[in-house]
Amino acid sequence: MIELHKAGYSYGQDAILRDVSLQLAPGSFHFLTGPSGAGKSTLLKLCYGDLLANTGTVKLLGQDARDLSRDALAKVRQRIGVVHQDCQFLDHLSITQNVALPLAVSGRDVEAEAENLAQLLAWVGLSPRAHALPPELSGGERQRAALARAIIMGPDVILADEPTGNVDWEMSQRLLSLLVELNKMGKTVLIATHDLGLIRAAKAQVSARVLRLAGGSVQLAGADL
Ligand SMILES: Nc1ncnc2c1ncn2[C@@H]1O[C@H](COP(=O)(O)OP(=O)(O)OP(=O)(O)O)[C@@H](O)[C@H]1O
Numbered sequence: 001m002i003e004l005h006k007a008g009y010s011y012g013q014d015a016i017l018r019d020v021s022l023q024l025a026p027g028s029f030h031f032l033t034g035p036s037g038a039g040k041s042t043l044l045k046l047c048y049g050d051l052l053a054n055t056g057t058v059k060l061l062g063q064d065a066r067d068l069s070r071d072a073l074a075k076v077r078q079r080i081g082v083v084h085q086d087c088q089f090l091d092h093l094s095i096t097q098n099v100a101l102p103l104a105v106s107g108r109d110v111e112a113e114a115e116n117l118a119q120l121l122a123w124v125g126l127s128p129r130a131h132a133l134p135p136e137l138s139g140g141e142r143q144r145a146a147l148a149r150a151i152i153m154g155p156d157v158i159l160a161d162e163p164t165g166n167v168d169w170e171m172s173q174r175l176l177s178l179l180v181e182l183n184k185m186g187k188t189v190l191i192a193t194h195d196l197g198l199i200r201a202a203k204a205q206v207s208a209r210v211l212r213l214a215g216g217s218v219q220l221a222g223a224d225l
Helices: 040-047 070-078 095-105 111-123 139-151 169-184 196-203
Strands: 002-011 014-024 029-033 055-060 080-083 157-161 188-192 209-214 217-220
Touching (some): 029 040, 040 188, 095 139, 139 169, 157 169
Parallel strands (some): 014 217, 029 209, 157 188
Antiparallel strands (some): 209 217
């Protein structure tokens, strides 16, 4: 469970989030919409402890984010997979090596995980590109590689920031079906997006709550979405 209670965040003097309360219950599927600059990425950063709220409370998997030591936060983060908006990779490493990075960083034996890695790349449809370098990938391939990297540690929660930002409709549907499939496996999913078509398509497949962030707080969006 990720839980925010009256959370606020300011970059310097600028209060971006003022009073955000939300609960991501285990196995739930949420969308987060709102105008550009409303603070969606900032809110996601609070949800995985990249930023600490200036006011209010943020609980990550039952623990107050402010009380987590660096090691405890690292452990919590292994259970929260993040697909970042800009999907950055290390360009000199292959896609397989990039996807495996969280394993290596957490001290796991990457060789021993080779079969799991291959299966994961096959699941996101990237087996033929397993040895390619990141600059050689298309936008949709990069997004799928970023999703694979986000879930390699087997997280309970997946936070995706505009995962379909730079891809065509067909690819966005493919990414959505991967996220829906993960949710059907019991994972909690939160997707920040401007793409209302994506939200409508998802609602035909999964019971999703749509949150709208505006003016520094979050409300449940209208039923027309
Ligand atoms: N590191 C930072 N320092 C100062 N201001 C920042 C920083 N990061 C974001 N901001 C500002 O905070 C506001 C919210 O940014 P954020 O990226 O969270 O919005 P967003 O809703 O995700 O936007 P978009 O939909 O365009 O991606 C913006 O005005 C942005 O310029």
